[in-house]
Amino acid sequence: MKPSRLPLIVTWAVIAFFYVPIVILVANSFNSSRFGGSWESTSLKWYVRLMNEPSIWHALTNTLAIATAATLISMVLGTSAAFALHRFAGSKLQKLHYSIIYTPLVLPEILMGLSMLLFFVALKVQLGLATIAVAHVTFCLSYVAMTVLARLQDFDFAIIEAAQDLGAGWWTTVWKVLLPMLAPGILAGGLLAFTLSIDDFVISFFVAGPGSTTLPIKIYSMIKYGAPPLINALSTILLAITFLCVIASQYLSNRGRPAA
Template sequence: MRKGPSWFNLASIGLGLAFLYLPIVLLVAWSFNAGRLVTVWSGFSTHWYAALLDDDALRDAAWVTLRVGVLSASLATVLGTLAAVGLVRGGRFRSRLLFAGLIYAPLVMPEVIMGLSLLLLFVALGLPRGFWTLTAAHTTLTLCYVAVVVQARLVDFDRSLEEAAQDLGCPPWRTFLSVTLPNIAPAVAAGWMLAFTLSLDDLVIASFTSGPGATTLPMRIYSQVRLGVSPEINAVCTLLIGAVALGVAAWGLAGRARTRLPL
């Protein structure tokens, strides 16, 4: 007869979940506080959500963050997918170890070092810091994550499908677009979402590589929090939490719908 979980296991799980999610719950709750002080409850209100519509600085920062995230994630997905294909299908070519090391370096390199090195590069090239330097920096940061995700899928890919297509006269580039890419599409999509999330969350590298007119939402939030936390900041963070939760739920429902499709 199987025994149920002990009180120690339940308490450990409860404390772990509370440590992870209790601060988020408090943040969401205080975003509906009618007063400005975040330590004194003054009643329920959605005033701070309406105030976001009049905050031009936050809206501009959110728009910059969204554009940089979509563009850098798309570029990182293309380059990371090609890098993964080269690592898996390229065989033991010369300098493969060096190439793999350069691809995976951002995974273990501190973001401060990456941000400083990219800043020195842009200064040496005479490039003004702004939207495009920030996009290039985020592409460099997220490319390796896409390569890791796609490479894991390509390792288990059945190459007999590609061989069958090529035996029927399909050229290699069309084989990749018609056979390989549709089969690895979930991994490519997962890599894009991971790259977009990392770009949305980045603060350190953006602080080094951004410039006038390219202030991201994390930078704006950090600059305002240094002067004191306000319910308006809590409202922005709550909207971000809601967007992430909806995205995760939509992805999960889409995955369940795919598994129920008839073969």
């Protein structure tokens, strides 16, 4: 019997569905017409306008500062969490540990956003860049932990024992053996955390204060209150950056693994 062609058709139709809006958006960023209903002329005028918008640059600076801080902290916390989950798998503590790491991954963002806002309000903490960064660490931690944990699955702990047999102390083992071997996984997790932090809108919006506008918050207000062609141009730049990041992280997380 001939195999059905349906799966093939569905797959490529879905991929077309994924990319058509993106391609049109990118194309429109070079169109001088406002809504792209018709093609007026090819121009870079929206990009020029974008460059002259200081509030975007300010928002970008905030976003990068938050993402850097959140990534570094969540890399440390996530790596130690993954190590604990893997090394002591099966213990009661780790089962509990696993559920509180896993739950934030599936919970709707709006719940985390509001609950953290209430937490900061109850403690009378001033909302701003720091509260956004703390909120970002909270969800990035889980993603880093999961990425490193996946990497630990193929880790051979005999190497650690070998290092200790050869006289390496605890500190030397961690710094010279464990971390270098886990580095690609930790970096891939960090990259994921960085991208998620840069992209986060919902949670940031809830815990942002005056003057702590991030890029997604800025984009949101541009979408809500006008300036569509400027967002086309900004989106195109963001798309180009993320595409590069994804390719880099694919490279990192596949390196040293047998070809799948």
